[in-house]
Amino acid sequence: MSSEFTTLEQRILLAKGLTEEQLAILIGAGVASRADFATIGTAATLCQLVPGLTDSVAIDVMGWGIGGPVAGGIDLPGGGPFVLDSPDAVYCLHCKTKQPKDYHSGDLCVACGKQAEPILSCFWCSSSGPGTFCRQCGAEFVPTAELDLAILLKREGMPKDAVPDKLRTMSGDDKDVLWGRVRKSRG
Numbered sequence: 001m002s003s004e005f006t007t008l009e010q011r012i013l014l015a016k017g018l019t020e021e022q023l024a025i026l027i028g029a030g031v032a033s034r035a036d037f038a039t040i041g042t043a044a045t046l047c048q049l050v051p052g053l054t055d056s057v058a059i060d061v062m063g064w065g066i067g068g069p070v071a072g073g074i075d076l077p078g079g080g081p082f083v084l085d086s087p088d089a090v091y092c093l094h095c096k097t098k099q100p101k102d103y104h105s106g107d108l109c110v111a112c113g114k115q116a117e118p119i120l121s122c123f124w125c126s127s128s129g130p131g132t133f134c135r136q137c138g139a140e141f142v143p144t145a146e147l148d149l150a151i152l153l154k155r156e157g158m159p160k161d162a163v164p165d166k167l168r169t170m171s172g173d174d175k176d177v178l179w180g181r182v183r184k185s186r187g
Contacts, residue, residue: 004032016064017057022050037065092116105130123150124160140164149178152185 005013005027013023029049031040040046043058050058090099097111109116120141121127122134129135139160142150146167153163170178 009034012064013061016060017054018050018061022053025050034065034067037062040065090117093118120144121147123147123154123163142167146175148182149175152178152182 010023013026014020018026026049030036031049037046040049040062043055043062046058046062047053047055088101090103091097092099092109092112092114093116094114095109095112097109097116099107099116100110103116105117106119107116108114117130119128119130121144122129122137122139123142124139125134125137127134127136131141133140137160142164149167150163153166154160158166167175
């Protein structure tokens with residue numbers, strides 16, 4: 001790599017918003033080529049090297065210098081990074097890895113090997129599916145280990161929306177009492 005900016009590179013930096021003084025400060029700080037921007041790393045670090053540099057100019061200069069998206073370090077308007085995923089993107093519940101396009105509900109995660117999107121049974125309508133809520137009746141799924149308890153509470157007349165909340169707030173002793181009633185009903 002060359003040891004200093006070419007005339008073209010200097011003109012590009014000026015077009016990105018640097019002033020002649022800021023360009024001289026940048027060169028004086030030891031930045032002499034596009035490769036040096038990779039060492040700087042973020043627009044925030046560039047702002048620290050060059051006093052008076054605005055955030056937007058630093059982002060433009062770093063984007064040109066590293067030849068791609070700029071690493072964080074400055075809060076952008078709108079609250080941070082913007083990520084656009086397709087609506088059918090599925091992420092593993094365990095390791096948060098994005099699953100491939102040919103993924104189907106119930107498949108194992110390509111990264112951790114666990115079931116990426118567990119299939120749960122609904123205590124209210126007995127259908128099954130992935131997610132947090134039943135796609136048939138809208139009831140919130142309960143953990144598989146507590147499915148029998150939820151069915152018992154449903155049979156006793158508890159409303160659909162109250163069953164998951166009741167199971168979450170119950171103590172272990174209360175659940176043991178319910179398990180006794182489940183076993184008794186099975187005969």
